[in-house]
Amino acid sequence: KRHKFWETQPVGQFKDLGNTSLLEGPIEPPTPLSEVKQEPYNLPAPYEWITCDMDSDEMCVEVYNLLTNNYVEDDENMFRFNYSKEFLQWALRPPGYYRSWHIGVRVKSSKKLVAFITGIPARIRVRDEIVDMAEINFLCVHKKLRSKRLAPVMIKEVTRRVHLENIWQAAYTAGVVLPTPITTCQYWHRSLNPKKLIDVGFSRLGARMTMSRTIKLYKLPDQTATPGFRKMEPHDIPAVTRLLRNYLKQFIVAPDLDENDVEHWLLPQENVVDSYLVESPETHELTDFCSFYTLPSSILGSQSHSTLKAAYSYYNVSTKTPLLQLMNDALIVAKKKDFDVFNALDVMHNETFLKELKFGPGDGKLHYYLYNYRLKHVLRSSELGLVLL
Numbered sequence: 444k445r446h447k448f449w450e451t452q453p454v455g456q457f458k459d460l461g462n463t464s465l466l467e468g469p470i471e472p473p474t475p476l477s478e479v480k481q482e483p484y485n486l487p488a489p490y491e492w493i494t495c496d497m498d499s500d501e502m503c504v505e506v507y508n509l510l511t512n513n514y515v516e517d518d519e520n521m522f523r524f525n526y527s528k529e530f531l532q533w534a535l536r537p538p539g540y541y542r543s544w545h546i547g548v549r550v551k552s553s554k555k556l557v558a559f560i561t562g563i564p565a566r567i568r569v570r571d572e573i574v575d576m577a578e579i580n581f582l583c584v585h586k587k588l589r590s591k592r593l594a595p596v597m598i599k600e601v602t603r604r605v606h607l608e609n610i611w612q613a614a615y616t617a618g619v620v621l622p623t624p625i626t627t628c629q630y631w632h633r634s635l636n637p638k639k640l641i642d643v644g645f646s647r648l649g650a651r652m653t654m655s656r657t658i659k660l661y662k663l664p665d666q667t668a669t670p671g672f673r674k675m676e677p678h679d680i681p682a683v684t685r686l687l688r689n690y691l692k693q694f695i696v697a698p699d700l701d702e703n704d705v706e707h708w709l710l711p712q713e714n715v716v717d718s719y720l721v722e723s724p725e726t727h728e729l730t731d732f733c734s735f736y737t738l739p740s741s742i743l744g745s746q747s748h749s750t751l752k753a754a755y756s757y758y759n760v761s762t763k764t765p766l767l768q769l770m771n772d773a774l775i776v777a778k779k780k781d782f783d784v785f786n787a788l789d790v791m792h793n794e795t796f797l798k799e800l801k802f803g804p805g806d807g808k809l810h811y812y813l814y815n816y817r818l819k820h821v822l823r824s825s826e827l828g829l830v831l832l
């Protein structure tokens with residue numbers, strides 16, 4: 444498959460696979476800032492760049508509407524991600540964020556927003572190296588402007604703006620195969636509302652299974668099982684940071700989170716992110732942690748339902764409570780919060796609980812990528828400690 448754009452980029456190329464003489468690390472050295480292109484890339488005549496100020500509610504609504512109608516759909520066009528406005532503001536304004544990395548394309552005449560791409564700064568550890576990176580996300584071109592090679596221009600422009608901040612690496616995921624994944628993960632789904640998933644056509648009644656038997660199969664207790672299981676609160680930030688930093692050490696690629704990062708990414712926010720921990724009733728020490736984020740999807744082509752309420756496993760740490768029991772408690776609280784499904788990737792230690800907690804494998808894959816950073820070997824998904832939104 445020809446990748447006319449990606450073959451020009453400093454990313455692992457398919458032709459290099461197996462070439463063991465290539466060293467791990469940056470593919471190209473940084474450019475002197477004076478040599479970074481100062482002006483934006485050219486867009487086709489009718490379009491202009493706009494920097495999207497996500498503090499502006501009006502701008503947020505425009506971004507929300509573009510993504511709601513034009514962002515990622517599954518292969519069967521059953522669902523389309525429907526990130527909420529408050530989720531987008533959370534995802535795009537972490538500590539140290541750059542407004543200039545929130546990039547839109549407008550139609551000059553109508554001022555209509557027709558494309559979007561974002562970056563946020565992140566410290567990512569790769570083995571023993573801590574690398575300042577940009578996490579690239581929300582690349583979206585309006586359905587009516589597809590296949591016009593706009594995406595490469597969007598990507599080059601965000602790259603240019605990231606370079607201007609003296610950052611030379613990036614991390615991103617995609618459902619499509621590009622040069623070259625550092626690992627490929629599988630989505631797993633745990634039904635919480637099996638009747639709805641059957642109504643919309645995602646799940647089918649098992650052979651020799653009635654609807655009531657199916658509902659019973661996925662039924663969860665009303666209360667969590669772990670003594671000391673409670674919602675995370677602000678005063679927990681230092682202990683959660685210690686717990687998470689220590690746990691993530693075991694993975695080859697993982698975020699290097701400090702207390703400011705933990706405060707932003709893991710302090711509960713309604714309809715955005717939920718975090719729970721286990722505080723030992725005897726010693727009051729924090730022993731375990733689990734979290735999930737809220738990402739609804741529009742249900743395309745269903746008369747009976749318009750929105751799927753989905754929870755996505757985020758970062759989980761088990762040091763005393765078995766991960767199986769901790770995640771079952773996460774399922775219980777997600778069900779109580781009326782989620783229809785709890786999704787998880789097979790990253791970190793997730794595969795140790797997926798089958799036992801009645802997750803089923805999805806047919807979608809998620810490929811992880813690094814930009815301008817070569818890894819000697821493809822990673823197993825269990826060697827990955829990074830979850831992107």
Ligand SMILES: CCCCCCCCCCCCCC(=O)CSCCNC(=O)CCNC(=O)[C@H](O)C(C)(C)COP(=O)(O)OP(=O)(O)OC[C@H]1O[C@@H](n2cnc3c(N)ncnc32)[C@H](O)[C@@H]1OP(=O)(O)O
Binds near residue numbers: 516581585611614
């Ligand atoms: C140091 C800092 C570095 C920062 C930058 C790092 C890199 C960040 C990279 C971005 C990470 C984003 C992560 C992220 O947001 C999470 S993945 C979600 C991406 N968005 C969607 O799937 C939304 C629906 N689809 C669309 O809006 C369009 O189809 C898009 C815009 C996807 C492509 O628009 P289009 O109208 O369908 O296509 P053309 O304009 O004609 O362009 C075709 C070229 O684009 C390549 N392509 C297609 N999909 C891609 C994808 N998901 N990543 C990267 N490249 C992708 C494709 O291989 C081809 O190049 P090739 O000819 O070489 O094969």
Ligand SMILES: CCOC(=O)c1cnc2ccc(OC)cc2c1SCCC#N
Binds near residue numbers: 515518645751784787
């Ligand atoms: C019921 C299980 O499927 C999903 O939750 C879901 C929802 N919305 C999507 C929107 C776009 C989409 O494009 C890949 C997939 C989904 C999926 S499956 C993969 C995500 C997970 N887990």
